[in-house]
Amino acid sequence: xxxxxxxxxxxxxxxxxxxxxxxxxxxxxxxxxxxxxxxxxxxxxxxxxxxxxxxxxxxxxxxxxxxxxxxxxxxxxxxxxxxxxxxxxxxxxxxxxxxxxxxxxxxxxxxxxxxxxxxxxxxxxxxxxxxxxxxxxxxxxxxxxxxxxxxxxxxxxxxxxxxxxxxxxxxxxxxxxxxxxxxxxxxxxxxxxxxxxxxxxxxxxxxxxxxxxxxxxxxxxxxxxxxxxxxxxxxxxxxxxxxxxxxxxxxxxxxxxxxxxxxxxxxxxxxxxxxxxxxxxxxxxxxxxxxxxxxxxxxxxxxxxxxxxxxxxxxxxxxxxxxxxxxxxxxxxxxxxxxxxxxxxxxxxxxxxxxxxxxxxxxxxxxxxxxxxxxxxxxxxxxxxxxxxxxxxxxxxxxx
Amino acid sequence: xxxxxxxxxxxxxxxxxxxxxxxxxxxxxxxxxxxxxxxxxxxxxxxxxxxxxxxxxxxxxxxxxxxxxxxxxxxxxxxxxxxxxxxxxxxxxxxxxxxxxxxxxxxxxxxxxxxxxxxxxxxxxxxxxxxxxxxxxxxxxxxxxxxxxxxxxxxxxxxxxxxxxxxxxxxxxxxxxxxxxxxxxxxxxxxxxxxxxxxxxxxxxxxxxxxxxx
Numbered sequence: 001x002x003x004x005x006x007x008x009x010x011x012x013x014x015x016x017x018x019x020x021x022x023x024x025x026x027x028x029x030x031x032x033x034x035x036x037x038x039x040x041x042x043x044x045x046x047x048x049x050x051x052x053x054x055x056x057x058x059x060x061x062x063x064x065x066x067x068x069x070x071x072x073x074x075x076x077x078x079x080x081x082x083x084x085x086x087x088x089x090x091x092x093x094x095x096x097x098x099x100x101x102x103x104x105x106x107x108x109x110x111x112x113x114x115x116x117x118x119x120x121x122x123x124x125x126x127x128x129x130x131x132x133x134x135x136x137x138x139x140x141x142x143x144x145x146x147x148x149x150x151x152x153x154x155x156x157x158x159x160x161x162x163x164x165x166x167x168x169x170x171x172x173x174x175x176x177x178x179x180x181x182x183x184x185x186x187x188x189x190x191x192x193x194x195x196x197x198x199x200x201x202x203x204x205x206x207x208x209x210x211x212x213x214x215x216x217x218x219x220x221x222x223x224x225x226x227x228x229x230x231x232x233x234x235x236x237x238x239x240x241x242x243x244x245x246x247x248x249x250x251x252x253x254x255x256x257x258x259x260x261x262x263x264x265x266x267x268x269x270x271x272x273x274x275x276x277x278x279x280x281x282x283x284x285x286x287x288x289x290x291x292x293x294x295x296x297x298x299x300x301x302x303x304x305x306x307x308x309x310x311x312x313x314x315x316x317x318x319x320x321x322x323x324x325x326x327x328x329x330x331x332x333x334x335x336x337x338x339x340x341x342x343x344x345x346x347x348x349x350x351x352x353x354x355x356x357x358x359x360x361x362x363x364x365x366x367x368x369x370x371x372x373x374x375x376x377x378x379x380x381x382x383x384x385x386x387x388x389x390x391x392x393x394x395x396x397x398x399x400x
Numbered sequence: 401x402x403x404x405x406x407x408x409x410x411x412x413x414x415x416x417x418x419x420x421x422x423x424x425x426x427x428x429x430x431x432x433x434x435x436x437x438x439x440x441x442x443x444x445x446x447x448x449x450x451x452x453x454x455x456x457x458x459x460x461x462x463x464x465x466x467x468x469x470x471x472x473x474x475x476x477x478x479x480x481x482x483x484x485x486x487x488x489x490x491x492x493x494x495x496x497x498x499x500x501x502x503x504x505x506x507x508x509x510x511x512x513x514x515x516x517x518x519x520x521x522x523x524x525x526x527x528x529x530x531x532x533x534x535x536x537x538x539x540x541x542x543x544x545x546x547x548x549x550x551x552x553x554x555x556x557x558x559x560x561x562x563x564x565x566x567x568x569x570x571x572x573x574x575x576x577x578x579x580x581x582x583x584x585x586x587x588x589x590x591x592x593x594x595x596x597x598x599x600x601x602x603x604x605x606x607x608x609x610x611x612x613x614x
Contacts, residue, residue, distance in 0.1 A: 003505055010500055306498060312455065312492070314484035314514070315481075316481040317481075
């Protein structure tokens with residue numbers, strides 16, 4: 001054991017350090033738990049499709065009885081679109097384009113019978129779709145396969161309604177992805193059969209989505225004359241929970257898919273709860289940091305003569321402060337490790353529940369807590385080291 | 401370091417006195433490496449202040465103190481650390497030992513820093529100074545005279561150009577004082593160092609080349 005340490009550990013107060021240790025542990029644990037819980041639970045509300053950017057709303061005009069019978073158009077004019085684009089909350093606007101020709105789809109697989117249905121397509125500008133996703137492209141000259149994103153509710157309707165009543169096998173998302181659909185396109189005197197492939201399901205988009213390039217090509221080919229004024233808009237906003245959005249929509253008589261706003265509110269609530277937790281944790285951590293600094297100052301004060309003598313016989317202030325610095329940094333590291341250990345225990349309790357309720361959610365792991373823990377630990381350690389050095393220097397200058 | 405120069409130096413507490421008669425204060429004084437000096441002082445004439453200024457512990461003085469022509473007021477913390485480790489050694493009047501450590505540990509704590517002496521050499525000194533059996537005794541339990549010898553050994557386990565011995569033998573009998581003087585001078589000569597001994601009465605009988613009255 002180093003003689004310097006043997007000398008300087010005199011007067012170390014175990015109760016004070018234990019106080020710091022447990023307070024810091026508690027603070028750290030609460031902070032990390034807040035952050036980890038936030039990141040674990042957030043995907044439940046924002047769970048994406050992965051296909052569509054997060055903060056968007058789908059806006060349509062309300063269909064009223066008068067409108068239905070009076071033949072009033074419920075499409076958006078360019079002026080309407082500009083008006084939305086000029087709103088403060090709006091980041092960008094894209095129009096839904098519908099197919100203006102006949103679309104039929106049929107699906108057959110051995111032992112499943114044969115299904116055929118009339119349907120339609122819609123597309124949104126590719127910038128709203130996560131286009132990095134494999135397969136979300138269409139080139140009319142090369143491809144004969146159309147990538148499609150279906151609403152997840154369609155699958156539910158099939159599985160729990162149709163398949164149930166007809167004793168048909170239930171289909172998983174994976175199986176659907178492997179089945180080729182035959183797509184019949186007809187209009188403008190042309191007819192074509194193409195392959196369709198479902199590349200994913202969306203909770204948020206109540207439409208059958210195809211790539212923009214396919215839509216342009218097919219409308220040009222099968223319905224060159226049709227009016228393509230959009231009836232739905234996709235609006236990317238800064239913050240879906242913004243009141244201004246709700247007011248604007250109300251004023252203009254537009255409708256939006258409200259669950260997104262609900263999710264926005266829930267997310268906001270989650271943020272508030274996590275934020276409060278984080279603040280409480282940080283406050284406890286700050287107080288424990290204060291306790292530690294007080295104990296160290298007291299310790300340094302009690303050992304002033306020893307420290308001064310060490311300095312006078314040639315020890316440098318860094319060397320003299322090092323035992324205390326190592327002590328605090330070591331304790332911080334220990335606190336971090338214990339906090340992470342407890343956190344993983346606590347997380348085990350709720351993560352199971354979450355994964356049972358939302359099986360499709362991916363477990364993101366403890367990275368957020370780990371990263372924050374390391375940052376906090378580093379920050380506190382740097383502060384400790386500097387404060388101790390400053391205190392030793394004060395002794396050097398006889399101001400301790 | 402070859403020279404310690406005091407130019408018109410005066411402790412600030414004496415600034416208002418006009419009866420300063422001293423060979424050191426308000427004089428031009430040079431201590432050179434390789435020489436042996438005695439500073440005789442009466443109580444309250446600033447002997448400990450002088451030592452404190454040279455070791456960099458205090459700087460409440462007027463005038464200038466230079467090491468090799470460099471004003472020590474401009475020394476940084478790191479400069480002092482290096483000086484205290486390699487050029488300046490001091491035997492403090494108040495000893496500044498660590499009572500919680502044993503006699504040997506008190507010497508070793510310095511030797512660990514400099515790595516200057518072998519354990520054997522230190523043990524030989526303990527024997528020569530008549531406290532060989534006290535090596536592993538806590539310093540706090542030793543008499544002041546015994547502690548003085550431990551402090552002297554601690555001052556010698558480092559390279560130095562100057563050794564300041566502030567009343568080194570105040571509590572020693574003549575025989576132990578003589579042995580201590582011998583060890584001290586042997587080490588100083590081996591290093592070619594200058595030695596400044598202060599005293600308010602009793603001092604080691606050595607061949608002082610110059611004596612100053614403080």
